[in-house]
Amino acid sequence: MRIVVPFAAGGATDLFARKFADRATSGFGQPIVIENRGGAGGILGSSEVARAAPDGYTALFGTASTHGVNPTMMVRPAYDAIRDYAHVAIVGTAPLVVAVHPSVPANNLREMVELVRTRPGHYSYATAGVGTITQLAFEWLKQTQNLDITHVAYRGSNPALMDVLAGTIPLFLETFGPLIDHHRTGRIRIIAVLSARRSTSFPEILTGEEVGFPGAEFGTFNVLSLPAGAPAGIVNSLNRTAMATMKDEALQRDLRSLAIEPVTDSTPESAAAYVQAEIQKWAPLVRASGAQIE
Structure with missing residues (x-):
């Protein structure tokens, strides 16, 4: 069996998929091969699986980008x-987080918003690119809080992070994943988790909702699809194996160390409903941003 990761090797989705495959192999009773088919924001790999034979031997490790944002x-x-x-x-699932350079005098999302309001047009924020879930989530904050702040789009998360680290x-x-080590070293x-509840890995960090921003719930997810x-x-058998794999305590520890929350109770029906709800959540933000994939 092959699982297509629609992004380049080495990223968070690829890492998760490989950890999943390592532990799921015994449950499937056959080797699982991870194939990276990156390109066009996940579209190339996703469309390849959509056109594949529905025989249970090809699956997709999809994300919020491929199955939440890209459809719109x-x-x-x-x-x-x-x-x-x-x-x-x-x-x-993995929530988005708001991070700041240590020189920024804000310790939660409320303090950050108030700081930006005191100096309209002065502050800027970095994301991995136009149309990414990170940009769309911050655009929601800009719109709902009427903030005058500049978006600086990079070609990927790493160069954006380097400039934030440099100030x-x-x-x-x-x-959380790319930021954990830097957060621990200061x-x-x-300063904020964009989730309904605090992270089990970093329970001291407040959510956006806790400081007065209802609806500040944005993150990515991973969906296994045929x-x-x-x-x-085949779908039901694969679901049973996937959920048994996600209950593996060693895998759960690995994922939580990356601030990824394992899901152990998903069904094919609830997975489809989840994807549909994500499309509906992101659609108005995509349209408001004007971002398009030609």
Whole structure:
């Protein structure tokens, strides 16, 4: 069996997929090969799986980008995130976080917003690029709080992080993963978790909602999906194996060390409903941003 990761090797999605595959192999009773098919924001790999034979031997490790944002952003959709897949399970979630350079005098999201308001046009924030979930989430904050702040788009998360660490850009949106070591050493400070509840890995960090921002819930997720038309027996069998894998305590520890929350109770039906809800959540933010994938 092969699991297609629609992004380059070495990223958070690739790392999660490989950890999952290592522990799921025994449950599947056959080797699992991870294939990276990066390009076009995840579209190339996702469309490849959508066109694959629905025989249970090809699956996709999708994300909020491929199955939450891209469906609205694609001018000419290369795939339908609902109709073209038999979604097996949501296997993990990871909230976005707001981080600042240590020189920024803000310790939570409320303090950051008030700081930006005191100096309109002075502050800027970095993201991994136009149309990414990080940019869209911050645009929500800009719109709802009427903030005058500049977006600086980079080609990927790493160059953005380097400039934040250097103090060139004061604010940053990302998932926990790339920031954990820098937060622990004080080179960057995570001030908010954009989730309904605090992180189990960093319980001291307040959520956006706790300081007065209802609706500040944005993050990524990973969904395991087969091509549409896969037999129900195969989908259900794969779901049972996936959920058994996600209950592995060693895997859970590995994922939580990266601030990824394992999901252990997803069904094919709830996975499809989750994807649909994510599309609906991101759609107005995508349209308001004007971002498109040609």
